Amino acid sequence: MKLHKGETLFRQGExxxxxxxxxxxxxxxxxxxxxxxxxVNIIVPEETIPHHSLISPKPYYGTAVxxxxxxxxxxxxxxxxxxxDHNPERFRIIAQQLQEKLRxxxxxIDQLTEVTxxxxxxxxxxxxxxxxxxxxxxxxxxxEEIGQLIGLRRETVNRxxxxxxxxx
Numbered sequence: 001m002k003l004h005k006g007e008t009l010f011r012q013g014e015x016x017x018x019x020x021x022x023x024x025x026x027x028x029x030x031x032x033x034x035x036x037x038x039x040v041n042i043i044v045p046e047e048t049i050p051h052h053s054l055i056s057p058k059p060y061y062g063t064a065v066x067x068x069x070x071x072x073x074x075x076x077x078x079x080x081x082x083x084x085d086h087n088p089e090r091f092r093i094i095a096q097q098l099q100e101k102l103r104x105x106x107x108x109i110d111q112l113t114e115v116t117x118x119x120x121x122x123x124x125x126x127x128x129x130x131x132x133x134x135x136x137x138x139x140x141x142x143x144e145e146i147g148q149l150i151g152l153r154r155e156t157v158n159r160x161x162x163x164x165x166x167x168x
Contacts (some may be wrong), residue, residue: 001072005140009064009072015057017077020048024070025131025140028062039145042067044104044131048075051101054094055084067140068132112151120150121160 003009003024010016012031021043028041028049040062043049052058057077084090111123124146125137132140141149143157152160 001074003066003070003072005066005068007066009066010060012061012063013059015059018048018050018053018075018080019064020073020075021045022071022073024072025067026064026070027067027141027145028064030062039141039148042128042149047101048094048097051098053077054097055091057081068135108149111149117150117152117156117160120152121146121157121164124150 003026009019009026012029023045025045026043026049027039028043029037030040031037043064048054049064050058050060052061107127111120111127114120114123128137128140137146138161142154143161144154146152147154147157150157
């Protein structure tokens with residue numbers, strides 16, 4: 001299945017199958033009761049999602065939206081869980097996938113714990129560059145979402161981006 005930038009793969013609270021991102025990037029957004037949306041995760045190629053349903057089914061924690069054109073493999077949940085029952089080696093594969101995600105989250109924590117806002121933004125840009133290539137970060141994430149990822153207010157992100165452009 002192919003998704004274009006901005007298209008939704010699944011919505012928070014729905015139930016359904018699993019997906020493997022073959023190419024592109026997805027964001028997972030959690031909408032709170034007051035309507036406020038928070039970017040909680042970035043999904044990169046070769047990840048199988050939702051992570052919290054890899055061993056047992058649960059409703060989707062957030063809404064998955066394509067950040068760029070993305071190719072997704074649909075995995076019917078009945079097939080996934082039946083394979084787990086018949087092939088215990090699959091648990092090792094799941095553990096490896098979750099380990100890689102944990103390492104990625106550790107990198108994000110490193111971004112959050114940088115002392116200066118400028119370095120936080122630089123580290124996020126470097127990390128995203130490895131997936132986006134020449135695409136500009138603000139072409140795929142809003143200033144609010146960038147701030148959510150690195151623990152800064154949108155106004156601070158705006159100022160940092162303006163300063164960056166002024167230096168060019």
